[in-house]
Amino acid sequence: MRVLLVEDDSTIGEAVRDHAIADGHAVDWMITIEDAAAALATVEYGLVLLDLRLPDGSGLDLLRKMRVQTQAAPVIILTAHDQISDRIEGLNAGADDYLVKPFDLGELTARMLAVARRHHAGNSSxxxxxxxxxxxxxxxxxxxxxxxxxxxxxxxxxxxxxxxxxxxxxxxxxxxxxxxxxxxxxxxxxxxxxxxxxxxxxxxxxxxxxxxxxxxxx
Structure with missing residues (x-):
């Protein structure tokens, strides 16, 4: 699966990228909303892993833009924000799942597979x-x-x-x-x-x- 990772923390980004690659996925790692938007306009992704606090704005802005443009790639938000209100806002913006940092990489794998299965199931009965x-x-x-x-x-x-x-x-x-x-x-x-x-x-x-x-x- 081709995965877009949008994360500005180098330690987390490297860990997630390397773990996803080890699971057999192709991973494009972007740090800014601008670069992520350019990648989304170029490649069809099977999944997006999206941080919220990015150098050029909120990841929610990118998510809302994706949904307005009817980009259907499933999105898992990765963030340190653990307030219920933040989760609700992310899900209402069109996220498919929400994982709070720090998280176990094994759980990330399970969440990725679960979201991908639901996405395929929703597209084909x-x-x-x-x-x-x-x-x-x-x-x-x-x-x-x-x-x-x-x-x-x-x-x-x-x-x-x-x-x-x-x-x-x-x-x-x-x-x-x-x-x-x-x-x-x-x-x-x-x-x-x-x-x-x-x-x-x-x-x-x-x-x-x-x-x-x-x-x-x-």
């Missing part, structure tokens, strides 16, 4: 079903010919990109966006490697290569 293939993005469950198959976080990132519109062509660049953060060095064959791994698990014939364009889930 049922699993994607294709001949011999069932993909439940909300629950992170994949079944091939009735048998449950385990995927790594990055394999899920590729499958999510393909399964958003089964049959449609997904560009290599779109898949790279799901796998990499800004500033990461993109190896030329990374997408091909994960496509190959996915084919081994769901069947080679189910992922079609459209030469010089991208890939399609059949």
């Amino acid at each position: 049922s699993a994607i079903r294709l001949p011999g293939l069932e993909i439940n993005q909300a629950l992170r469950v994949l079944r091939v010919n009735g048998e449950e198959v385990a995927l790594s976080a990055r394999e899920w990132a590729v499958l999510d990109a393909l399964a958003t519109r089964p049959g449609a062509i997904v560009s290599k660049a779109r898949i790279e966006d799901a796998l990499y953060a800004f500033g990461s060095e993109i190896e030329s064959n990374t997408v091909e490697v994960y496509i190959s791994r996915l084919r081994k698990k769901i069947g080679r014939e189910r992922v079609q290569t459209v030469r010089s364009v991208g890939y399609s889930l059949k």
Whole structure:
């Protein structure tokens, strides 16, 4: 999952970024509202981790702008503000969850997964079903010919990109966006490697290569 982290505390930012990367996510870490807004205009994120007190304003202003612009990426607020009124204001502004600093990184992982599941469930009332293939993005469950198959976080990132519109062509660049953060060095064959791994698990014939364009889930 591609994650946008908006946090100006270097210690917390590094810890959250490194932990999320270890969980298999691609993380873009921004310090200001301006940079975060620019990132949101460039990339489609699966989740936003948002601090409230930022050098150029309140994170709530960014959150409200996201919702006005109908940017549906789920948002978890990370803040030292522990007053009930602050939580209510954040949730009313469109946040999906609220985590008070200091927090356990294990709890952050659980909250991220829970929010992502709810988001997928809200966008789709049922699993994607294709001949011999069932993909439940909300629950992170994949079944091939009735048998449950385990995927790594990055394999899920590729499958999510393909399964958003089964049959449609997904560009290599779109898949790279799901796998990499800004500033990461993109190896030329990374997408091909994960496509190959996915084919081994769901069947080679189910992922079609459209030469010089991208890939399609059949």
